[in-house]
Amino acid sequence: MLLIHCPYCEEDRPEVEFVNGGQAHIARPADPSSESDADWEKYLYIRRNPRGRHHERWRHIHGCGRFFNAVRDTVSDRFETTYKAGEPAK
Amino acid sequence: MRFSGFNLFAQALQDHKGWPEQWPDKAPKAEYDAIIVGAGGHGLGAAYYLASKYGIRNVAVIEKGWLGGGNTGRNTTIIRSNYLYDESAHLYDHAVKLWDGLSQELNYNVMYSKRGVLMLAHNVHDVQSAKRHIHANRLNGVDNEWLSAEECQAYCPPLDISPTARHPVLGGALQRRGGTARHDSVAWGYARGAAALGVDIIQNCAVTGIRRGPDGAVQGVETERGFIASKKIGVSAAGSTSVVMQMAGLDFPLESYPLQALVSEPVKPIFPCVVMSNSVHAYISQSDKGELVIGAGTDQYVSYSQRGAFHIIEHTLAAICEIFPIFSRMRMLRTWGGIVDVTPDRSPILGKTPVPGLYVNCGWGTGGFKATPGAGDLLAHTIAHDAPHKINAPFNLDRFRTGRFIDEAAAAAVAH
Numbered sequence: 001m002l003l004i005h006c007p008y009c010e011e012d013r014p015e016v017e018f019v020n021g022g023q024a025h026i027a028r029p030a031d032p033s034s035e036s037d038a039d040w041e042k043y044l045y046i047r048r049n050p051r052g053r054h055h056e057r058w059r060h061i062h063g064c065g066r067f068f069n070a071v072r073d074t075v076s077d078r079f080e081t082t083y084k085a086g087e088p089a090k
Numbered sequence: 091m092r093f094s095g096f097n098l099f100a101q102a103l104q105d106h107k108g109w110p111e112q113w114p115d116k117a118p119k120a121e122y123d124a125i126i127v128g129a130g131g132h133g134l135g136a137a138y139y140l141a142s143k144y145g146i147r148n149v150a151v152i153e154k155g156w157l158g159g160g161n162t163g164r165n166t167t168i169i170r171s172n173y174l175y176d177e178s179a180h181l182y183d184h185a186v187k188l189w190d191g192l193s194q195e196l197n198y199n200v201m202y203s204k205r206g207v208l209m210l211a212h213n214v215h216d217v218q219s220a221k222r223h224i225h226a227n228r229l230n231g232v233d234n235e236w237l238s239a240e241e242c243q244a245y246c247p248p249l250d251i252s253p254t255a256r257h258p259v260l261g262g263a264l265q266r267r268g269g270t271a272r273h274d275s276v277a278w279g280y281a282r283g284a285a286a287l288g289v290d291i292i293q294n295c296a297v298t299g300i301r302r303g304p305d306g307a308v309q310g311v312e313t314e315r316g317f318i319a320s321k322k323i324g325v326s327a328a329g330s331t332s333v334v335m336q337m338a339g340l341d342f343p344l345e346s347y348p349l350q351a352l353v354s355e356p357v358k359p360i361f362p363c364v365v366m367s368n369s370v371h372a373y374i375s376q377s378d379k380g381e382l383v384i385g386a387g388t389d390q391y392v393s394y395s396q397r398g399a400f401h402i403i404e405h406t407l408a409a410i411c412e413i414f415p416i417f418s419r420m421r422m423l424r425t426w427g428g429i430v431d432v433t434p435d436r437s438p439i440l441g442k443t444p445v446p447g448l449y450v451n452c453g454w455g456t457g458g459f460k461a462t463p464g465a466g467d468l469l470a471h472t473i474a475h476d477a478p479h480k481i482n483a484p485f486n487l488d489r490f491r492t493g494r495f496i497d498e499a500a501a502a503a504v505a506h
């Protein structure tokens with residue numbers, strides 16, 4: 001089980017308190033009706049799925065309830081850092 | 091040398107020292123007519139069918155580890171074809187039909203055992219969904235039948251059907267042609283069959299790049315043992331597909347998650363079939379060695395670690411002990427994980443890619459072992475004809491742009 005540092009609670013808590021929210025920093029289309037099918041595909045379904053450094057969202061659902069972002073290595077599962085939503089990608 | 095009673099006897103007379111190697115360890119040639127990336131059951135199957143059925147014998151299978159060491163050698167081997175949508179029923183049933191007779195065709199015992207797969211219904215929603223599947227399956231000529239709770243218990247005696255059970259059994263859907271096979275044997279049988287037809291199997295040789303020409307078409311693969319040329323490359327790399335596809339400049343609609351399984355200490359035959367419970371997420375059968383083979387769920391995060399979290403296993407074992415109280419004091423021997431490549435609609439992607447000469451077979455996620463012979467055959471067909479077979483045509487990459495999903499995710503919630 002992962003130990004995850006919630007940047008709001010400022011505590012390391014067990015993974016079962018969190019839900020993973022998938023890849024981070026995916027921008028919602030500003031003007032949805034002008035998006036092409038290919039843009040929609042990219043936004044909704046194409047994922048980086050990297051082997052290595054990965055930006056992802058977590059939600060501290062059984063804690064403060066807030067979304068935040070993390071950088072984790074997907075081979076070792078080790079967290080490099082976690083940071084508050086809205087902060088630029090680390 | 092063929093495996094036969096006669097040869098077994100003849101070899102016994104010389105202490106079994108005369109058996110030839112089953113497939114030679116080959117050094118790569120400079121060029122092949124087709125290259126398969128990944129020596130799992132799917133990739134080896136594709137190579138075998140390219141050589142045996144589609145007349146392309148100058149083929150290499152390139153594997154970064156050892157053959158069958160990916161999900162093929164890590165899965166719980168459940169075989170069934172009772173999927174909801176027409177496209178899926180045809181795809182998976184094509185494979186189930188090939189499982190029949192595979193041991194004879196390969197002269198290699200893959201131990202396909204039609205012991206039946208029973209999928210339990212624990213609530214009204216499960217009952218409705220199971221019955222809907224049964225009706226849809228019957229229209230597609232796929233066997234699947236409804237059993238009452240008592241009939242479920244008669245079919246699988248360790249099952250607890252008491253009304254006070256934590257997960258009451260309201261009945262179940264049984265596919266009698268479903269069952270299990272020996273995972274390693276499938277990889278070994280295809281490897282031996284392919285090698286006998288001239289296919290080179292190159293292990294311990296990761297593909298590190300895909301070279302494309304000025305026209306965009308593939309020219310070959312960069313590997314740990316140098317460049318190998320080929321105008322046709324079929325990628326069958328399961329959990330590593332995104333990584334391999336990025337070598338050709340393609341981003342894929344895939345995410346890779348750890349999926350775990352575990353086995354108990356071996357015991358005498360007690361469990362005659364396969365039982366799956368989708369709503370409590372537990373899968374169980376008994377191997378011919380006597381171990382209970384139990385499948386757990388995926389972790390929630392993308393990972394290539396090939397191991398999963400302990401609380402996932404705990405959750406599965408809690409469910410197993412509730413449904414089969416008889417196993418509550420059984421000891422577990424081993425747990426392990428594989429990395430499964432999951433698509434947004436939980437159906438595979440099997441076909442051409444936007445890069446000329448590059449073909450893909452991926453996205454089988456948690457449930458592609460059952461499809462091994464079918465996926466191998468269809469990937470080989472697609473490579474040989476530079477066009478998909480009508481069975482795999484709907485499973486194209488374009489569906490994530492056109493919206494023509496084959497949404498088994500919504501139909502079943504899980505796929506095994």
Ligand SMILES: Cc1cc2nc3c(=O)[nH]c(=O)nc-3n(C[C@H](O)[C@H](O)[C@H](O)COP(=O)(O)OP(=O)(O)OC[C@H]3O[C@@H](n4cnc5c(N)ncnc54)[C@H](O)[C@@H]3O)c2cc1C
Nearest residue numbers: 128130131132154160161162165166168297428458459460
């Ligand atoms: C725990 C678990 C339980 C499962 N249970 C079931 C089940 O009960 N029923 C079912 O139908 N399915 C099940 N599955 C899913 C099933 O195992 C897979 O869908 C199926 O085995 C995929 O086969 P494959 O040949 O495509 O992949 P694999 O066997 O994973 O083969 C892919 C190969 O590609 C190689 N590779 C990757 N990258 C490279 C590279 N760069 N260069 C060279 N080679 C590379 C890998 O080393 C690997 O050997 C389960 C999976 C797991 C992990």
Ligand SMILES: [Zn+2]
Nearest residue numbers: 006009060064
């Ligand atoms: Zn918090």
